[in-house]
Amino acid sequence: MRSATSSGRPVLAGAARSVRPTAHIRHSLPSSRRPIRIIAAPRPVGASIATRRYLHSSLKAEDEGQKPFHALSTHAAEARASFRDPLTRYDHLVKDNVLRPDPHQRAIISKLERLWKDLQHYDPGPVPEPATTEVTPSFFGKLFHRTPTHPQPTHALENVPKGLYLYGSVGTGKTMLMDLFHSTLPEQFRSKQKGGYGSTRIHFHSFMLDVLQRQHEVGAKYAAMGLGKRDAMPEVARSLAEEGRVLCFDEFQVTDIVTAMILRQLLERLMGFGVVCIMTSNRHPDELYINGIQRQSFIPAIELIKEKFEVVDLDSGTDYRKLPRALNKVYFSPLSSDTKSELSKLFQSLASADPVSTEVVHDRKIPLWGRELHVPESSGSVAKFKFSDLCNRPLSAADYLEVTGRFGTVFVEDVPRMGLGERDQARRFITFIDACYENKTKIFISSEVPIFQVFSDKHDKGTAGDDEHMRNVMDDMGLNADDVGSSSLFSGDEELFAFARCVSRLSQMGTKEWSETSGGEQQL
Template identity: 55%
Template sequence: MKAVRRISTTSRITPTRWVHPQSSIIRASISSKASSSKSQNQIDNKANNSTLATLKPTPPEVPFFQELKPPQTQHQQSPKQSILRDVTPLRQYEKLIDTGVLRGDDHQTRIIQKLQNLHTQLLDYEPQPIPDEAQSNSLLSRLFSRESPVPTSSPENTPKGLYLYGDVGTGKTMLMDLFYKTLPPSLKRKRRVHFHAFMIDVHKRVHAAKIAMGFNGGDPILPVARDLAREAYVLCFDEFQVTDIADAMILRRLLENLLKYGVVVVLTSNRHPDDLYKNGIQRSSFLPTIDLLNTKFEVADLDSGTDYRRIPRALSKVYYDPLTPENEQEINKLFDSFASANPSDPPIPNRKIMTWGRALIVPESTSKVAKFDFADLCDQPLSASDYLEVTKNFETIFIKNIPKMGLDKKDMARRFITFIDACYESKTKLFVTSEVPVFKVFSDDPNESLPQHHYMSDHMRSVMDDLGLSKDDVGTSSMFTGEEEVFAFARACSRLVQMGSKEWADTAGHS
């Protein structure tokens, strides 16, 4: 629906992960999605645009994920024959190479072939029906119904799931998107979702199940797994990561029951199953989940030995700093250029968009392009739901006058991070003017006499390393101290770097 872009003055581009730790900022974003089915669908099914291979600029006439049309032949093909011939992960990957979007290699082809094999198996896979035990909509009646016995093992014809892991920049999200987008239209019961968003949903369902069970108690995981299996028998989780003890405690039983109901699961992660939840509280209780992943899934390493983050890329001029009259003039010219693309859709002042019954004023916008001052978005009490609504409405967003943010602007910084998350997840194209390079707006002043450990804690070093960032790349900020805040800060920096790349500039904005 929307598109995001980012630019960096460095030659090192770091695609970030979608995996959200238990950040209050990200929880707010996910919670808003649970409230709005439209926003939920947008976040569940949007691409994270991580790089599978070195990307070249996309030719304007070739959309990034253009569906192939069936060839004209004298013989009519059945729908399934057409799907098998044209819209498959392997053929779409080959098309991206042929059109110059990707540069392939043998390792990538090997991974694509695994996805192709699973895709082919799913064409003929019919999961066993899961009876709806209750005719009423009462969760209570469904929980206590005895009509549907619990399966003891996965159906024999269930394809084995995939667990794809690799470092930042190895193309996990792009692989997931390529696989999901090529699933046949006839496969209606499917879901692609960020893993953190999925677990938020699961916890809400478990809570509702416990309430319905009342004092008699019972296992709330089984009915939750049963309902999830009814809704989708192909589940694609992006950025599988376990950082929370509550998640760790229910994942084994949840995955076990999903597999028993014939659900096929595809996961991406930045860690091998053996490395999940390292040093976590009561990790011994999580070990059965690791065994389950290693035995019930095909585990594939996406690391081809090439760190795509370190391949120099052409940068697109989308971030302008410092705040000078010249940069102000350039950003206004860009906005005028985008806004004049459709004469029948001229920019209008003070457009109102409604979110949660409130009107949010957009200072200047067409139906697809909007321009804000930083204060319009981040210096007033807006929430993740507001930012999701903005990115849902506009494919391209201009923000002017982003300041350098220190401890005196912590609330503004948190809102800006939430806004960046919404832009990234919606693939919104972004243009900004800022006081300093935009991915350094959270940095402390290095001339201030704060102790060195205050700038870079051990946890901060670990997070920055996971995201492929260095202190020299983005700086650090002493205003983010808790684990959740540190991760949100580092992820936002990494996303801003990626959104300024030429690849993002060429592909963002295509729904």
């Protein structure tokens, strides 16, 4: 399964870093990726760069039989012990001044503790082998061949531990809580090695891409066997369960009819194979796919979530993104020769220190799902594009995830102010920023107007306050409507939410914490 990296929204005292899944996740998208650095123990959620290196040096010394300083050894031992369960981990991070103490967040973590205890004593058993039946190539074999039986569920739904559905608006710490839980899973779910069952931590959008790809592959397999169209979902769910019995979805949302139509069957099949799911979302289950096409057919999936998941509201009135943080210089405007020169110097500086390769290649071609994308300039893990390279072409979320997975740092030059005539480009730019956010990519952008105003209407001095609904959405996101300006680009609720979320993410991606913890090992 394709892994999407994530970014936490913790109560920060210093720089933040999310725990990333490593070897137990299979990548189904193209394998060209920047190298994944695997260390001796899970990285601490929210640890600063210095803290991670400090801890890693101690763990490495111990693993190699050296005798580290007593203080280092003590700190490493405490850090290891803190991964025992969610509450212990949270208390350690507070004690270590990585997170700020927050009674509401600690109460939420007690919900994680409940599921952790259920999983500690949960034995899902083996996953059944895939059902296969060879087709005899003879005439009579084709007439009388047996069709394959679907993999049969191994668990009654009531015997599978109740999952968690964590929902709240932007800035409520959803991703941080998910990462914290995933990093403290009971031993049998941390790895598939030594008889473990494994787990998967993934962004929901990437997960659904993987599901659709598996459906296609299973369908093609059945067609090759001469079986025609058969339901591929049982085998898809079985293969997902084989890779991990705990499935953590981040940013769970339903925006298209395909996801809406298959979601209930998919969740039921997964639980039938003993899979326990944890989800984070911006919406209560009742508000999923609101006003969507044929929403009535999605209601059974909502009822299943409410029945088989503990639904937890994360909103406490505290927006952890709005805690004081120093802005870092990553956005440049207006478009001028000085701006172009400054970005060029930054690119050369980062490329010359690139740990993957310092050679700058012009017009590099990278494969994207049977096509090629031309990268004007790039080193091993640093790339520079024009806005038109990324947004004037019919690229998709999967393409952007591939680009931001390959390059840890991306420069985007010449972002224009987008009006109604650039609606498609605006949508692609939002999708690209979402991919950067999911893959923890460091970005540098030059734009015609300040970055937060690139979606504001041209020649319009009004504000988002002219549209009460838009102002309410941005207030919920913690955005200043007067700074963003008005926009007629986005009409439906989902589009408006995606726009406001993009501006909010651009704000977070311009902070010193993001710059220090994104883009792999490179630092400014």
